[in-house]
Each structure stands twice: as C-alpha cells, then as structure tokens.
C-alpha cells in the first residue's frame with residue numbers, strides 16, 4: 237500500500253542523505269521524495285510516498301524516522317484529508333497541424349504551455365499524482381520527447397472530515 | 408602496591424606533563440577547546456592513534472594532557488573504548504586520524520551501534536578547502552558512518568565545536584546509548600575562537616527527547632497482566648544493565664516469583680546462580696530457558712530487542728504468550744514480535760513503576776516446579792574426554808579459580824558461547840562480549856578497556872585462536888601500561904564455530920576453517936615481555952590456571968582444547984526455540 241509521509245527536519249547538511257539512507261537500509265521502497273524549506277527558518281519539509289507491505293512495516297518506518305536526531309516531526313497523513321500537488325514538465329511532439337487537437341483534449345487539465353518550438357510544445361501540469369498520470373497517458377500517443385516530474389508534496393487540510401476516505405491512488 | 412592498582416596510575420602518568428601553564432584569556436583554538444571540552448565532560452582516558460589530520464589535536468593534548476592509550480591499531484583502540492564503556496557506563500572516547508585511521512574504526516563503530524554502547528569518536532579530516540577533492544587521506548567518514556552511528560557531525564565552523572562536543576556526549580550517553588562520530592577538518596582544529604559565547608554554547612537538540620518515564624496506563628495494564636499470569640517469564644536484556652535496573656529486576660523476580668532468562672548481552676543483570684534464573688536463552692541457550700519462552704503465557708521483555716539469535720524462527724516464537732516489552736527505543740517495540748503491552752521507558756523507571764503498583768504476586772509455584780524439573784532433566788552437558796581437555800572444562804575451571812568474580816570479556820565463536828554458558832557471573836557489568844555484530848578481534852582489546860575502567864578487578868579475556876590473531880598487536884599495551892589482563896586462548900586449532908556449522912550443515916566439509924599452522928603463542932607473549940603459559944595436558948590445567956590467573960601480572964595462556972567439540976544445545980538456523988538439538992536428557 238502507498239503511504240504519504242511528511243517529515244519536518246532541521247536544515248542540517250546531510251539530513252536528506254540520512255533520511256534516504258535510512259529508508260534504503262531498512263529496505264523501504266520510495267516512490268517519490270520532495271524537499272524544500274518550510275515556514276520555519278532552519279527547518280525543511282520532506283514529503284515521501286512509500287510503498288509498504290503492511291501496518292507493521294509502516295510503523296517501523298515512522299519510528300525509525302522519528303529516531304533520527306535531526307528529525308523534528310513525522311506524520312503519516314495518508315488517511316487524513318490532504319492537499320497534494322505534483323508538478324510535471326512534459327515536452328510533447330506537436331507539429332502545427334496537431335497542435336490545436338492536443339490543446340483541446342488536454343484542456344480539462346489546465347496545463348500551461350511554457351515553451352514551444354516548431355514541432356514540440358512543453359506543458360506544465362500540476363495536480364495530484366494521479367492527475368499527472370492521466371495527463372501523461374493522454375499525450376503519450378502524440379509522442380513524449382521529455383518528461384520530468386517533481387514528486388508530490390502535501391499537507392493536511394484545515395478542515396478534517398471524520399473518517400475521510402483514502403485517496404484512490406494510495407490504495 | 409599491587410599491579411592492579413598500578414594500572415590506572417600507569418595510564419594516568421604516561422602522558423607528559425603540561426609544558427607551559429595555560430594562560431587565562433589567551434585565545435584558544437579548536438584543538439585546545441576540544442581538549443578542554445573533553446575535560447569538562449569528565450573524560451578520564453582517551454583511546455587513540457595519531458596521524459596528519461589530528462596533529463593539531465595531539466599537540467593540544469601534549470600541552471594540556473588527558474591520559475591517552477596509544478593502541479597499535481585503531482580497531483584495537485575502539486574495541487578498548489567499548490570495553491571501557493561497557494564496564495564503566497561512561498562514554499568511551501576515541502581519536503583517530505582521517506582516511507585510513509577513520510576507516511579502521513568502522514567495525515568498532517558498528518559494533519557499538521549494534522550493542523548500544525556509548526562512544527564519542529573524533530576523527531581528523533582534511534582541511535575544509537580540499538574536502539571533496541580526493542585529497543591525501545581523505546575519506547567521506549560522515550557518509551560512511553551515517554548508517555552505523557546514532558548521530559554524526561562534521562564541524563564546519565570552529566564556533567560550533569563546543570556545542571557539538573556537548574551534544575555528542577549527550578546523545579551518546581542518554582536514551583538508547585550509541586556511538587557518535589565528530590569529524591574535525593584540520594583547519595577547524597587550528598582556528599581561533601572569536602567570542603566567549605561561542606565557547607559556552609549549550610546543547611540544542613529539539614529533535615532528540617528520549618522518553619524515559621513510562622506511561623502510567625501501560626504500567627497498570629502490565630501489572631494486571633502479571634497479576635493474572637500463570638506462567639510468566641522475564642526476559643532480561645542489556646537494557647537492564649544500561650538502565651542500571653538490576654536491583655529492581657531482582658526485587659521483581661523475587662517478590663513476584665517470576666523466573667528469569669537472559670539474552671547474551673543481558674548476562675549479569677541477575678546473578679548467574681540465582682534460584683529463579685533459567686540460564687541464557689536463544690541459539691545456544693539452555694533447554695529450559697527456551698522451553699520456558701515457548702510455553703509461557705506472559706513474556707515480560709525488559710530491555711532486549713528480540714534479536715534473531717534469541718528468537719529463532721519468529722513464526723513459532725512464544726506462541727502462547729502475551730508480550731510486555733519495556734524498551735527505551737520505541738522502534739524496537741513491535742519490530743520483530745507483535746506486542747500487546749508496549750512500554751517505552753528507561754528500564755529502571757519502568758520496573759520501579761511496576762513495583763510501585765504493589766499488586767499481588769501471581770501463583771507461579773506449579774510453573775516454577777515444572778521448570779525446575781526440566782532443569783534437572785535437561786541440564787547443560789558435555790562428555791568428558793579421557794585424554795583431551797574440553798573447552799567447557801577450561802571455562803568451569805576458570806570460574807572456580809576466579810570464584811565467578813572476574814570481569815570476563817570474550818571474542819566471538821564457540822568459546823564465547825561456552826563462556827556464556829559456563830561462566831556464571833556474580834556481578835553485573837562484568838560481562839563484555841560482542842553480541843549484535845559478532846566481531847572477531849573484539850575480546851582482547853575490550854579487556855584492556857575494561858581493566859582501565861576497573862583497575863582493581865581481575866579481568867580475563869577468553870578468546871579463540873582465530874579471533875585473538877585479529878587484534879593480537881595490542882599485547883604491546885599490557886606491559887607498557889601494566890595492565891594485568893589474563894588472556895586465555897581456548898586453542899582448538901580451528902575457526903571452531905565455522906567448523907561446527909560445516910560439520911553439522913555441510914557434511915563435514917571443513918572449508919578454510921582449520922588452522923593447523925599457528926604461531927607459538929607463548930613465544931609471542933614473551934616477545935612482548937609477558938609471561939606465557941601453555942596447557943597441553945588436562946592434568947596440568949588446574950595448577951597452571953591457578954598460577955596464571957591469580958598472578959598480579961598480565962599473562963597469556965595458550966590452552967589447548969579438543970578440536971572437534973561442539974556447542975550444544977543448539978537451535979538450528981530457521982528452527983524454532985522448541986526444536987533444540989543436542990539436548991541431554993536423562
């Protein structure tokens with residue numbers, strides 16, 4: 237099962253290495269990681285999506301992360317109401333005659349064109365990872381020249397529904 | 408003055424006296440502040456080895472001395488520091504140079520991590536300006552030690568050094584103990600401090616707050632579970648020793664009439680001859696201890712981590728038991744064995760809290776009678792050989808002569824298991840062995856550290872002929888520092904434990920496990936100006952052991968024992984604790 241885990245760390249050199257090294261040593265399967273500064277100076281926030289077999293394994297992971305000296309806070313937010321976003325840059329083969337067709341089918345994704353050439357267009361698309369997947373699937377037939385994804389970042393929503401359902405991609 | 412009393416003095420005196428009195432208000436550099444920081448931490452001895460990158464530190468040590476043990480290999484230094492830490496409870500302090508000096512420490516750091524020993528390890532590093540350029544003797548020791556330390560630091564700015572020293576000692580010696588590496592680039596060691604504030608900076612570790620006080624509700628639940636158990640069992644691990652909870656353990660065992668077993672590292676947490684002690688559990692534990700785990704209805708784990716050498720096959724581990732697990736490290740609880748009543752706490756506080764509940768003792772007399780009967784039916788055993796001296800006999804003889812009062816260190820292999828089985832300990836913290844990592848080469852240098860920590864105690868290093876040769880160079884220290892360690896080589900002419908597995912699981916194909924050609928260990932001792940003894944006939948053993956072990960001098964005893972003897976009973980790999988082989992039954 238996929239889990240979304242956020243980790244607040246002290247912005248020390250080597251902390252990213254320490255955390256990813258830990259995941260590797262304990263044989264956890266990382267789907268994506270994002271890291272960046274947080275609202276507090278000197279603190280960074282990491283978001284992981286990991287694949288784990290069972291509850292015990294995830295509990296181990298949370299405890300092992302918590303044990304790191306530079307880790308301030310660890311949260312498994314999978315079952316919470318969360319906002320989660322990823323950004324992807326997708327360079328699609330798009331000769332002039334196909335361009336308007338592509339633009340119209342991807343319209344619902346609200347992707348933006350951020351660069352274009354004679355035969356290619358680069359789109360920027362943001363959203364939950366499943367939305368990015370759907371976007372990629374849609375443009376794949378036209379030919380993807382280059383693709384770069386940031387990995388997901390997330391936090392919990394202000395208002396938590398009771399028993400919020402698990403996000404479909406995380407099942 | 409006995410040689411033992413001399414030890415500490417010899418260690419203390421071996422550093423030259425301060426050359427010039429330190430002047431107040433004189434600007435201090437990184438190295439001077441490091442030495443000052445160590446003194447402030449109460450460091451009484453350093454185990455180390457110099458080199459280019461630590462020249463400034465060694466210069467500061469020359470001017471402002473702390474007793475320093477110059478091992479003959481960095482691995483020897485760090486194992487000695489581990490022995491010192493295990494016996495004294497204080498952090499062992501190690502200094503090594505960059506590159507090869509630092510990488511030579513890796514085994515010891517890992518060993519300390521696995522066995523939760525507090526170490527503070529200072530490594531030199533090339534100058535900041537050349538880090539990352541593959542400079543001479545540069546090694547990424549921070550990267551290398553990241554997975555094998557509780558924490559590590561590279562000091563980037565001399566202003567951070569005082570705080571980092573304090574944090575390193577704090578982290579190493581609190582919570583679940585462990586090794587901390589502090590990597591100091593050469594230029595940082597010579598940089599001058601600017602302000603007084605920098606020198607007095609305090610610990611700042613918002614992400615490190617180990618829980619030591621148990622949750623009250625959990626304690627109530629545990630008390631309730633014990634109260635109603637019919638077949639309770641305590642498994643006491645090294646956490647009892649780290650938390651110095653021996654008295655509480657004893658009170659719990661005696662007042663609640665609960666039998667107790669030990670992990671390999673927990674030995675000594677209860678006296679070896681206690682009537683409710685079932686012996687060690689696990690792969691080479693006693694039949695009774697393992698059956699008690701298999702049959703108990705409540706297993707109270709105090710400070711053990713359910714290591715695989717203890718549990719055997721997890722599928723069949725303690726199948727009837729509810730589990731209470733007291734551990735200072737939350738990550739150990741539920742890691743290997745599902746736990747009904749987790750208690751994250753210091754062992755002493757947790758046991759004290761349990762005792763404060765003042766619940767009635769469960770009725771365990773049937774259970775105890777059953778276990779006693781089993782102990783009589785299936786004791787530890789070996790078949791005495793008419794001609795050859797058995798290693799088990801040797802350990803029992805050492806035990807008899809030292810009256811169970813010696814500090815015993817061991818190396819890794821068959822002799823280690825026999826020592827665990829047959830050297831019944833009277834005292835806590837008198838047992839020093841490499842459990843988690845199983846590091847050959849550990850036992851002898853660890854004995855040196857143990858003797859420095861406890862100069863008045865008799866220290867016996869029980870080692871194998873294989874493992875001893877991994878760190879034998881430290882023989883240099885015994886005469887030099889008047890360290891009266893008794894080195895007993897149980898010489899079976901083989902890498903015995905490997906040979907035993909090959910005999911049992913590989914059809915006696917002794918691939919690279921026999922050592923027919925050996926040095927003359929007695930001459931080796933003499934080369935280091937030590938008295939060496941050899942035991943070749945079992946008739947002579949008693950008299951030689953008596954003379955050697957009771958001497959005030961350091962000695963080495965090459966004790967020839969039967970090669971083909973095996974450690975029994977045994978839980979074969981992959982098997983459950985209830986499936987022991989080599990069990991004697993009357």
Ligand SMILES: Cc1ncc(C[n+]2csc(CCOP(=O)(O)OP(=O)(O)O)c2C)c(N)n1
Pocket residue numbers: 818819820821822823845846847848870871872873874875897899901902903904905
């Ligand atoms: C550094 C290291 N290398 C290899 C091993 C694997 N090993 C475990 S026990 C053993 C044999 C030890 O032989 P010896 O020191 O003579 O002790 P004995 O078993 O004969 O008592 C070996 C090779 C180890 N534990 N540590």
Ligand SMILES: [Mg+2]
Pocket residue numbers: 820871872873897898899900901902903
């Ligand atoms: Mg041997």
